[in-house]
Amino acid sequence: MSVFNQHKVLETNVFFLAVGILLFVIVGGLVEIVPLFSISSTIEKVGGVRPYSPLELMGRDIYIREGCYLCHSQMIRPFKDEVERYGHYSLAAESKYDHPFQWGSKRTGPDLARVGGKYTDDWLVRHFINPRDVVPESIMPGYPHLRKPLDYSDIAAKLETLRAVGVPYTDDDIKNAKTDLEEQVRSDSSDAAILKRYPKAHMGAADGNPKAISQMDALVAYVQVLGTMVDFTAVKPETIRR
Amino acid sequence: MASIEKDSVSGQMTTGHEWDGIKELNTPLPKWWIVIFWVSVIWAIGYWIVYPSWPTTSNYSHGLFGWSARGQLEEDLKDQKLARSQWLSKIEAASVEDIAKDKSLLNYAMVGGKIAFGENCAACHGTGGIGRPGAYPSLADDVWLWGGTLADIQQTITHGVRNSDPASRGGDGSATMPSFGADGILTPEQISQVAEYVVSLQKTPAAGSPGEKIFNDNCVACHGQGGVGGGIPGAPPLNTAIRTFTKPTVEGVIAQVTKPHHGSMPSWGRRLDATTIKMLTVYVHSLGGGK
Numbered sequence A: 001m002s003v004f005n006q007h008k009v010l011e012t013n014v015f016f017l018a019v020g021i022l023l024f025v026i027v028g029g030l031v032e033i034v035p036l037f038s039i040s041s042t043i044e045k046v047g048g049v050r051p052y053s054p055l056e057l058m059g060r061d062i063y064i065r066e067g068c069y070l071c072h073s074q075m076i077r078p079f080k081d082e083v084e085r086y087g088h089y090s091l092a093a094e095s096k097y098d099h100p101f102q103w104g105s106k107r108t109g110p111d112l113a114r115v116g117g118k119y120t121d122d123w124l125v126r127h128f129i130n131p132r133d134v135v136p137e138s139i140m141p142g143y144p145h146l147r148k149p150l151d152y153s154d155i156a157a158k159l160e161t162l163r164a165v166g167v168p169y170t171d172d173d174i175k176n177a178k179t180d181l182e183e184q185v186r187s188d189s190s191d192a193a194i195l196k197r198y199p200k201a202h203m204g205a206a207d208g209n210p211k212a213i214s215q216m217d218a219l220v221a222y223v224q225v226l227g228t229m230v231d232f233t234a235v236k237p238e239t240i241r242r
Numbered sequence B: 001m002a003s004i005e006k007d008s009v010s011g012q013m014t015t016g017h018e019w020d021g022i023k024e025l026n027t028p029l030p031k032w033w034i035v036i037f038w039v040s041v042i043w044a045i046g047y048w049i050v051y052p053s054w055p056t057t058s059n060y061s062h063g064l065f066g067w068s069a070r071g072q073l074e075e076d077l078k079d080q081k082l083a084r085s086q087w088l089s090k091i092e093a094a095s096v097e098d099i100a101k102d103k104s105l106l107n108y109a110m111v112g113g114k115i116a117f118g119e120n121c122a123a124c125h126g127t128g129g130i131g132r133p134g135a136y137p138s139l140a141d142d143v144w145l146w147g148g149t150l151a152d153i154q155q156t157i158t159h160g161v162r163n164s165d166p167a168s169r170g171g172d173g174s175a176t177m178p179s180f181g182a183d184g185i186l187t188p189e190q191i192s193q194v195a196e197y198v199v200s201l202q203k204t205p206a207a208g209s210p211g212e213k214i215f216n217d218n219c220v221a222c223h224g225q226g227g228v229g230g231g232i233p234g235a236p237p238l239n240t241a242i243r244t245f246t247k248p249t250v251e252g253v254i255a256q257v258t259k260p261h262h263g264s265m266p267s268w269g270r271r272l273d274a275t276t277i278k279m280l281t282v283y284v285h286s287l288g289g290g291k
Helices: A007-011 A013-033 A035-040 A055-064 A080-086 A121-130 A155-164 A171-175 A177-186 A193-197 A215-225 B032-050 B069-091 B094-100 B103-120 B148-157 B186-200 B210-218 B250-258 B274-286
Strands: B014-019 B022-025
Touching: A007 A013, A013 A035, A055 A155, A055 A177, A055 A215, A080 B069, A121 A215, A155 A177, A171 A177, A177 A193, A177 A215, A177 B014, B069 B103, B069 B274, B094 B103, B094 B148, B094 B274, B103 B274, B148 B274, B186 B210, B186 B250
Parallel strands: none
Antiparallel strands: B014 B022
């Protein structure tokens, strides 16, 4: 009888079994979880990634509310065919301010990690209202209710909550959350204050009505910024190779 | 608990468990299974050494050969580029006009352009560029809002229309039609008159009508004398029934003159490389018999 047949002693004794399981979980946890907090290479050092603007954040909440992540991933994997179709593969740094991240795990529709700038606001609005108006073969449901007004009364509290989990919103950002949100819809000036706080924010009322801020405006602002924050012409491939 | 004994039928030992006279066999795992198990364990150790696997306090083991998924992708893309370079390098070096002249190069560019069109352009302009009435212009007819030469099409695709790209078509507001009705430049009656005249341009222009005078005073600068177009880029000819946003009826013209719709298009130079845009250009040029 070799030593491998002796495990019966452990398995038939509740105390030893419990201690064995505990040791196993502790070692596994230490090896798999702890390094994530100390490895400096997990999140790539690239410029451009910023916290979401208040309007984008509201759009992101709608994205989650409507369950977009069930059919759309936001994760371009480093494979030839994915990069050919969707663009540069996703970086961990690009979702470092996502709580929770929207990588998804199933693609019934296409990946959306770099959808920002691919379509016009006009197209996105038509597509959200009834996808078959623009893509006859689409099986995506319509979301005409997104034309309803956006309730953003708690936007400052949302920013504050995210700050508690590590998103670097400043006091200024939180104080101006409401006006920033309204300015992103209403201003078409290229030197609006919000663009200094949130560079590359997508300005304008997507639904064509700057007077009323709709859920559509928020969702489009979010979709239009996806994957556009990092300027990949300025990123050296060897610095993000993993 | 019964005693552990040798089962007379199978020749295996029992576990010693017994329920109502039924005894449990203690059949050992087959040899082949045990062998594969241990080979897998040894294989895993080799895998740890060769590939990146173990985390350290501030980094991770990179493996014997420094393999990485992203590095592998760079290699794959390099190989792919090399495999396609016979044609792609020619397209990269040639102007769109030269591509259109070279039959074999054009064939290749057309196929590449068709694929890129399906992924990027068909969402608005429809498969084969048939357009979407009321929303997005057809690319399969003779009307070119922003010019139908190869160079014009290349410019339009690269920078788009009315977007944040400073070089986009009409991005500086130069091709924005005034809201003649909404801003009170014309009265509703004048708009009706000019609409009647504009619709008449499709067949026999209503010469001498009050609409003609309003048209000549307000519309000719952009839409051309008699609505033949060509005044400024972005202003369509009005002597055809081809429309982007409305029907070519009096009601349609009234709607557009009162509060005009303006189209926009993304700046594709921000997403696609110059070679892909060249292939798209020759493909789009072929759809509507470009100029």
